[in-house]
Amino acid sequence: MITDMARQARYDRPTLLNKAISLFWDRGYHGSSMKQIEQALDLRPGSIYAAFGSKDGLFAEALATYADQGRLELMGYLESSESIVDGLQTYLRAMAGTASASADKPARACMIIKTLLESSRTHPELAGQAEQILADVRKALAEALEQAKMAGELADHTDCERLARLIQAQIVGLRSMAERGLSPEELTELASDVSAILDAYRARH
Template identity: 30%
Template sequence: MARTREFDTEAAVSRAMELFWTRGYEATSVRDLTQHLGIGQGSLYAAFGDKDGLYRAALEHYRTTLAAEALRGLKEGTGARSAIRTLLMERVRVAVENGGQGCLAVNAVCERLPQDAVTRRSVRDMQEASRQALTEVLRVARERGEIAARHDPHTLAAFLVTFLNGLLVSSKITPDTHTLEPLVEVALTILD
């Protein structure tokens, strides 16, 4: 008779996400995961297949919670410049927490690519969602006259996502919002 799962899978994925985010994939062992999650190795394998399966679940959890939440602020109806500044600075704030843990998605790219095609697709999907959300905000801003008509919203959005990726890597080197905030202001000048 099969044993029933005796732990909350969603809570386990959330806790695993935190551990992978803090330590990285390679530095996190199965033993670290089982101890941190308070489950047995057999339960981990039964629920997620293996460490990779749990890592993918953690990335998906990140995408549907923190990454999605960051984009919701873009839809609140404030001006484009203010909404984009808030998005960028909030991402910096989260990245510098705990001594500069960075961004789980950017960390995953730096650690797992080019070998891990599944991680590439997962992070590419997150970035595409960011580009689409920013493109829409910038398209509306151009129609309202908030940004010059000469600007292509899609290109600006792609630049902002690329800038954010670099900013999040920099946040690991210099985990200080006061140092990184002026860089956000410089990036926002592209909207002029």
């Protein structure tokens, strides 16, 4: 018979996951040791393994959580703007600020891409998860673009799947460049140039 909960865990799972995200995002999968994870989560190995099963399990859940947050952010930009293309451009420009280095948080590329590039030949499971996330994002982008086309924002002959792929490549490139020591001004200019690419796809009035 299922009985009472004899003792409640001291930790808060979402908080734990955000700490894990921060560490893995910084150092990658291979670059984060269990010792560092224990320190970051302030948890002893037994508790970590009870909660997440393995280092792989923790990483996978952290990556999924990161992806959810990123998806939410993108969707926020798309929905808060009247025009989808405008929202997309605002999102791209905002990334220069988000990704830029500051006192508390260093500049970091997208964790999905970092994971894909690190693990594609060493850790197929993780790579597969990263690819799936990228495929989902691209699909969401394509659907938004399709809406934009319906609304007359984009030229009629626009291939939305193809444009979604181009935009995803832009996001990947822009965010990867952010991992370098680029100045905020340089990054802002770059984001602006990237965002301007979309103008070529707008419907002519």
